[in-house]
Amino acid sequence: MVRKTFAGDLDEIDRRIIAVLRADGRKTVTDLAREVGISKTPCQIRMRRLIDSGVIRGFQAVVDPATLGLDHIAFVEIGLASTHEKALTDFNEAVRRIPEVEECHMIAGSFDYLLKVRTLDMRRYRKVMGEKITNLPHVATTSTFVVMEAVKEVHG
Numbered sequence: 001m002v003r004k005t006f007a008g009d010l011d012e013i014d015r016r017i018i019a020v021l022r023a024d025g026r027k028t029v030t031d032l033a034r035e036v037g038i039s040k041t042p043c044q045i046r047m048r049r050l051i052d053s054g055v056i057r058g059f060q061a062v063v064d065p066a067t068l069g070l071d072h073i074a075f076v077e078i079g080l081a082s083t084h085e086k087a088l089t090d091f092n093e094a095v096r097r098i099p100e101v102e103e104c105h106m107i108a109g110s111f112d113y114l115l116k117v118r119t120l121d122m123r124r125y126r127k128v129m130g131e132k133i134t135n136l137p138h139v140a141t142t143s144t145f146v147v148m149e150a151v152k153e154v155h156g
Contacts (some may be wrong), residue, residue: 009053010055013036013037013038013046014046014050014055016035016036016037017032017036017043017046017047017050018050018055018056020032020035020036021056021059025059025060026059029043029044029047032047062155065118069120070118070119070120072118072119072120072121072122072124072125072146072147073116073117073118073146073147073150074116074117074119074125074144074145074146074147075114075115075116075117075144075145075147076114076115076117076129076133076142076143076144076145077107077111077113077114077141077142077143077144077145078091078111078112078113078114078115078133078136078139078141078142079111079112079139079140079141079142080112080113080138080139080140081138081139081140082138083112087137087138088106090137090138091113091136091137091138091139092104094136094137095113095115095136098128098132098133098136100117100118100119100128100132101115101116101117101133102116102117102118103115103116104116111141111143115133117129117133122146125144125146129142129144
């Protein structure tokens with residue numbers, strides 16, 4: 001069984017490895033080791049430990065959604081009719097199956113969830129909202145905020 005790593009378990013070299021990989025996940029181990037100031041084998045061992053412990057969850061290509069025509073972003077506040085554990089579980093499982101929902105966060109505040117929804121345009125967003133989001137289990141209220149410009153987005 002792999003032990004979960006916590007922030008206090010990471011030393012300065014681990015943190016440098018993470019920072020370099022966040023900036024460029026395609027770095028070779030040789031280049032990564034050189035950049036953080038250690039040799040290749042210890043770098044490989046540290047990377048394996050960071051992956052096995054769940055600190056590094058994976059590597060992926062970061063795609064520019066606008067080049068795919070997916071530059072319509074809306075944030076949706078969701079209020080549930082019930083916040084009993086079963087209702088939360090039902091909602092969580094169902095929202096994960098909607099590909100247009102990029103992010104879903106449970107919120108402590110005047111509503112229950114905040115969704116980030118990305119579509120081609122307003123017409124497609126309206127379809128996702130009407131056919132998918134409002135039909136999620138236990139949804140009582142929604143409120144949509146359309147993004148005019150993404151000033152800062154962090155990936156990963």
